[in-house]
Amino acid sequence: MIIRIDFNAADPIYVQLRNQIVRLIARGQLHNGDSLPSVRALASELGVNMHTVNKAYAMLRQEGYLKLDRRKGAVIQVERDDKKTEMTRINGHMEMIVAQAICKEISREDMLRLIGEMYDMFDF
């Protein structure tokens, strides 16, 4: 599992970690039922503190991306939320991106093409 942390990035480490794992799921490199390394193992592999990994895992759990099985540790298990709920969650972030795009005169077509490419990239 290839995870790379940028220690100089603006995003906190645990957020980067969370993002990378979500990306791996989207790319199909992590599937439902796959086990993640233990917090300690991943922490030492990345050279970060146990608690930082723990926080990322807690976040993923809370967002419905993984379950903590008391026997097997962290296991990917994506919970499909209500579509409406999920769309609402996306809305806020998206609105700001589109607002910026409009200010900077990125056309509707450019934006739609970008989304399309993203979906292609994730091989969907």
Place this chain on the structure above:
Amino acid sequence: MIIRIDFNAADPIYVQLRNQIVRLIARGQLHNGDSLPSVRALASELGVNMHTVNKAYAMLRQEGYLKLDRRKGAVIQVERDDKKTEMTRINGHMEMIVAQAICKEISREDMLRLIGEMYDMFDF
């Protein structure tokens, strides 16, 4: 100028402030040449610290949304960046949104429709 701050939100106040102003520009409620209230005035109107407003204005200046003039104060002046530059800036955020969407099984069509609605909303 209607700006509403959520003091309980996860985003820092100065980011919310920046976001709202970008949104007002995108909606056409603020145009090039329009003056923003003085730091002091906006701060007291919103009940926030002067530093906070200052930080938002600085951010907007740095991102090419306004000019700071000693005499006239803050004036909207959107700089049209290189399209590529702007697209790159958008890419990162967008990738995470799309990754989430794919994990939660939001279809490409739903996503494209959402973007379309956003552009409509901003009356473009």
Place this chain on the structure above:
Amino acid sequence: MIIRIDFNAADPIYVQLRNQIVRLIARGQLHNGDSLPSVRALASELGVNMHTVNKAYAMLRQEGYLKLDRRKGAVIQVERDDKKTEMTRINGHMEMIVAQAICKEISREDMLRLIGEMYDMFDF
């Protein structure tokens, strides 16, 4: 005997096990004198560690729900404690539930009805 363990739950497995057995007794699906499966048998049936089942049985014994007999194994034997003692034990947990209910504006009537339904459910 239908016992179902949720390996993702917050409660430790041995507590879940203990709870389920108490529930079975309350429902009248286990009676005084009934034998429970051997530690080894139940463990393999549920796919959990022997220690875990052992711990649950020990807990039940200590709380006065069963006797451990060298030859006959675990046998249900509910000890009727002093009513006061038992009420006191319940008090603490109940107080927190009621406190939460009050905070969230669940009325006294709703709460009493809930208790009533619970008693009905257990067919008492």
Place this chain on the structure above:
Amino acid sequence: MIIRIDFNAADPIYVQLRNQIVRLIARGQLHNGDSLPSVRALASELGVNMHTVNKAYAMLRQEGYLKLDRRKGAVIQVERDDKKTEMTRINGHMEMIVAQAICKEISREDMLRLIGEMYDMFDF
């Protein structure tokens, strides 16, 4: 604000802290809009670590008992959930209590009286 921690209790400190605050709200000793001490202040007052208090506050926030105002710190703000949602949350805990009560032959009347007394105690 009188909060007392039992360092030998089974419940983790942050849970005790959370419980006590919920109880104070239920008793009407903390109201919507009241400020809680800063994590550091409360931590030093109780002789526990900052992070422990932080965790309790995070839990209370997540459960809809308080908001973190970026200017004023932690402020009590009880979110009234859907009644159904809240009842469901209570159900699980309550079921186990009732199951125990039935096993130990606590009558329905005793139980209803107990709930009544609890509501009286919280002065509702």
Place this chain on the structure above:
DNA sequence: GTGGTCTAGACCACA
């Protein structure tokens, strides 16, 4: 060996 909890001490972003 695993995650859960707790401590102590540190730096930074925010207001």
Place this chain on the structure above:
DNA sequence: GTGGTCTAGACCACG
């Protein structure tokens, strides 16, 4: 000064 983040190191409950 506030909470947010991170580190290091420790003990315990669980399985």
